[in-house]
Amino acid sequence: MKELHDTGEVQERCVLVGVVTSKQSAEMLEEYMAELEFLAHTADAICVKRFVQNLPQLDRRTFVGSGKIEEIAEYVELHDIDMLIFDDELSPSQLRNIEEIMNPDPLALDPVKVLDRSNLILDIFAKRARTAHAKTQVELAQYEYLLPRLTNMWSHLSKQKGGIGMKGPGEKEIETDRRIIRDRVALLKEKLKHIDKQLATQRGNRGGMVRVALVGYTNVGKSTVMNLLSKSEVFAENKLFATLDTTVRKVVLNALPFLLADTVGFIRKLPHQLVESFKSTLDETREADLLLHIVDVSHASFEEHYEVVERTLSEIGTEGKPTITVFNKIDQYTFDADSPEGVSLEALKKTWMAKIQDGDVIFISALDRTNVDEFKKLLFERVRAINTERFPYNNYYFDWDESQQSE
DSSP states (O other), rough: OEOTTTTTOOOEEEEEEEEEEETHHHHHHHHHHHHHHHHHHHTTTEEEEEEEOOOOOBEEEEEEOHHHHHHHHHHHHHOOOOOOSSSSSHHHHHHHHHHHHOOOTTTSSSHHHHHHHHHHHHHHHHHOOOOOOHHHHHHHHHHHHHGGGHHHHHHHHHOOOOOOOOOOOSOOSSSOOOOHHHHHHHHHHHHHHHHHHHHHHHTTTTTOOEEEEEEOOOOOOHHHHHHHHHHHOOOOOOOTTOSSSSSEEEEEETTTTEEEEEEEOBBBOOOOOHHTTTTTHHHHHHHHHHHEEEEEETTTHHHHHHHHHHHHHHHOOOOOOOOEEEHHHHGGGOOTTTOSSSSHHHHHHHGGGGTTTTTTTEOOOOTBBBTTHHHHHHHHHHHHHHHHOOOTTOOOOOOOOGGOOOO
């Protein structure tokens, strides 16, 4: 039985499916499944159960093997499940085979939907896209994801009533002809080129101001830090991908102005279609003079999140760029789950985390403003150094004034 969300909308019931393999341990999968559940929650679904299978490698036909998929099918029918979400990307043949098992009656008006992590992320992006730029990027990523799956997907869409994973790329009746889809992809790419030129012009018109970009894993508090520094009201909530569009604000610290950009968060197993489509959004990161890498130090897997972001930054060409690593949410940090008390700021400064980037590391809580003045001072000094190098004969800024920082 479906449940009502507090907004009055009907929430879909789903089960999550993952596989422990020789390349993915049970501990890793547990973390991935927790993240997948958070993704489903972000899409307003209710996760009823998790199914985990142990295999040497993913089953090429049904992802989890014939016995496990039959067990899942029985559970889905018995508990009125609307949707299956798989933790890894399904091949077109796997998707077709699983759909046939979950929906033995091809004429059913309410078939069980089968999604993978990529499809779910694309759906979240589609729901959260607000500007023409973001909508075009998401639409392009959706078409490129769906193109190889046309054979078995389009026939189901006319019978499905919508909901998570079914927010189409924008047309009321989805065209089945591959040529038309490819033409649409080409048109969207040209549209993005035009928008990118406009954005490049806007960036060029910002003059010689120092540019700082916020980067980090999704849901680490980047928008909260943006609000803290710029005193603006950038949308922030405890869901994944709260920010899709790059937001740029002018910030002034101690009479020193600079531009601060908030960018889309990274995540593990991010669909490559989205990475390609959102490369222009990441231009703010590539063209920044200084990066603020925000890390949620309270998260159990923050070290892996840090590595994911660093690896992604290297892939998009920002390796070696000056960076301040900001370990956020220290008010929630503990050494282990059994320790109810947090760790002091002085203790954190003596950990390995404080030594990962030659001193350009800071520990803060943006929410309760712990150590925020020291963070602002470090940022001010780094921006001033870049500004002095760029304009050696026009450096009129003062030293850091503590009296101006208290609020």
